[in-house]
Amino acid sequence: MNKFVCVRLVQANALDLALFQFDYDLTFAVFLLNADKTIYGRFGSRSDRKDAAKDISMEGFRKALIAALDLHKRYPANKALLAGKQPLPTRFKTPEDFPSLAGKYKPTLDYEGKVVQSCMHCHQVRDAERRFFRDGKKPIPDEVLYPYPMPNAVGLALDPKEKAKVTSVASGSPAEKAGFKVGDEILLLEGQPILSIADVQWALHNAGEPATLNAQILRGRKRIKLALGLATEWRRQTDIAWRTTTWDLRRMVAGGMVLQDSTAEERRAVRLADDTLALRVNHVGEYGDHAVAKRAGFKKDDILVSVDGQTRHFAESELFRYLLQRKMPGEKIPVTVLRDGERMNLELLMQ
Amino acid sequence: MNRPVKNPSIVFAGLLFLGAMSLSAAEDRKERVLNDRQEVEASGNWIYNDLPGGFAEAARTGKPLMVVIRCIP
Numbered sequence: 001m002n003k004f005v006c007v008r009l010v011q012a013n014a015l016d017l018a019l020f021q022f023d024y025d026l027t028f029a030v031f032l033l034n035a036d037k038t039i040y041g042r043f044g045s046r047s048d049r050k051d052a053a054k055d056i057s058m059e060g061f062r063k064a065l066i067a068a069l070d071l072h073k074r075y076p077a078n079k080a081l082l083a084g085k086q087p088l089p090t091r092f093k094t095p096e097d098f099p100s101l102a103g104k105y106k107p108t109l110d111y112e113g114k115v116v117q118s119c120m121h122c123h124q125v126r127d128a129e130r131r132f133f134r135d136g137k138k139p140i141p142d143e144v145l146y147p148y149p150m151p152n153a154v155g156l157a158l159d160p161k162e163k164a165k166v167t168s169v170a171s172g173s174p175a176e177k178a179g180f181k182v183g184d185e186i187l188l189l190e191g192q193p194i195l196s197i198a199d200v201q202w203a204l205h206n207a208g209e210p211a212t213l214n215a216q217i218l219r220g221r222k223r224i225k226l227a228l229g230l231a232t233e234w235r236r237q238t239d240i241a242w243r244t245t246t247w248d249l250r251r252m253v254a255g256g257m258v259l260q261d262s263t264a265e266e267r268r269a270v271r272l273a274d275d276t277l278a279l280r281v282n283h284v285g286e287y288g289d290h291a292v293a294k295r296a297g298f299k300k301d302d303i304l305v306s307v308d309g310q311t312r313h314f315a316e317s318e319l320f321r322y323l324l325q326r327k328m329p330g331e332k333i334p335v336t337v338l339r340d341g342e343r344m345n346l347e348l349l350m351q
Numbered sequence: 352m353n354r355p356v357k358n359p360s361i362v363f364a365g366l367l368f369l370g371a372m373s374l375s376a377a378e379d380r381k382e383r384v385l386n387d388r389q390e391v392e393a394s395g396n397w398i399y400n401d402l403p404g405g406f407a408e409a410a411r412t413g414k415p416l417m418v419v420i421r422c423i424p
Binding site: 001002004005006007008009010012013015016020022026027028029031032033034035037038065068070072092108111115116119120122151 | 358359380381384385387391395398399402403404405406408409410412413414415416417418419420421422423
C-alpha cells in the first residue's frame with residue numbers, strides 16, 4: 001500500500017465521468033493509475049445482490065496491485081500497450097450533467113447539514129443514463145442495459161483469487177469455441193494487460209456486436225493466442241436482476257413488481273410448459289410510481305403467462321429488455337396472469 | 352365498520368418507539384458518515400475525498416495512484 005498514493009472517494013457527486021468509467025452498480029471500485037491519469041487497471045466486480053464479495057478477494061486485489069506496480073515501473077515505455085484501457089469519450093462529463101440529476105446535488109457533501117441526503121450514489125449515474133433514453137422515448141441500448149458483463153456471459157468463470165485465471169469453460173460457449181481451457185491465465189485481451197476480472201469486464205463492456213476479441217493466454221509455460229468470437233446480441237445472456245439499478249427498470253416496465261422465473265416444479269404444479277412464459281410476482285411495490293402494478297390489480301404470487309401477446313419463455317432481465325426497447329412511457333400493455341388456477345387479464349402502464 | 356382502538360396510548364407509544372428506531376438508524380448513519388473521514392485519515396495511509404490532492408502527491412512522489420471509490424456503508 002505504501003507504494004501507492006491512496007485516495008478514497010466516498011460519493012459520486014461531481015465524479016469525473018471522463019476518467020472514472022466503471023460498473024456504477026458496484027459499491028467498491030478501484031482505479032490504479034499514473035499521476036498523468038493513464039489507467040493501469042481496474043479492480044472490483046460483482047454479480048450477486050446478497051454476496052457482494054463473491055467475485056473479489058484480498059488475494060486477487062494484492063495480485064492486481066503487484067501487476068499495476070510492474071506497469072508503473074515500465075511506464076511510459078508501455079504507454080501504447082495501455083491505450084485500450086483508457087476512458088472513452090462521454091456525452092456527460094459529471095453525473096450532474098444528466099438531465100434527471102441536474103440541480104439536485106452539490107459537488108461536495110453537506111457536512112454541516114443533511115450529509116446523508118447530500119450524497120449521490122454511484123448507481124444513480126447508471127439510473128440517470130437509462131432515464132436519459134427513457135425520458136426521451138428512445139429504446140435503451142443493450143450496452144446500457146447490460147453494462148460490464150461478467151466473463152460468464154461468454155462462458156468463462158474466473159478465479160477471484162487470481163488476476164484472470166479460468167476455472168471453468170461453459171460447454172458450447174464462445175469461450176469454448178475460442179479454445180479457452182481450465183487453468184488458462186488471460187494475459188492480454190484486445191491488447192490490454194489484464195490485472196483483474198474488472199479488466200476483462202472493461203474489454204467486454206466496450207466490445208461490439210458482433211465482435212472478435214483477441215486474447216493472449218498463458219497455458220503452462222506457453223503463450224497462446226485465441227480469438228473470442230461474439231455474436232450479435234451476445235450481451236443478452238447477462239442476468240441484470242441483482243443490480244441496484246434494475247429497481248428503476250422495474251418501475252419503468254413492471255410497475256414496481258419483482259419477477260422471478262418459475263421453477264420446473266412450480267410450472268408442473270400449474271401445468272405450464274418449460275418453454276412458456278411463467279414469471280412469478282415475488283414482490284409488488286407499495287409507493288408512488290413503484291405501486292403502478294398494485295393499482296392495476298397485480299398481486300404477489302400471480303404468474304405472468306402473457307405479456308404484450310408474448311407467451312414464450314422470458315427471464316425477468318429478458319422481459320425488461322423486450323419492453324424497454326419496444327414499449328415507451330404511456331403505453332398500456334395487456335398482461336395475463338394465473339391466479340389461484342384462473343387466468344385474469346390486466347393492463348400494465350409503461351413509465 | 353371501524354372499531355375504536357382499545358388502548359390508544361399503547362398505539363401512540365408504539366409509534367413513538369418505531370419513530371425513535373427510525374430516527375436512531377438515521378442518526379447512526381449520519382454519525383458514520385461524519386466519523387468516516389476522521390477514522391480513515393487516522394489510519395495515516397489515505398487522502399480523503401481529495402482527488403486533486405492525490406494527483407499532486409502522486410506527481411510529487413512518482414508513485415502510482417490507487418483511487419478507491421467506496422461509499423460509506
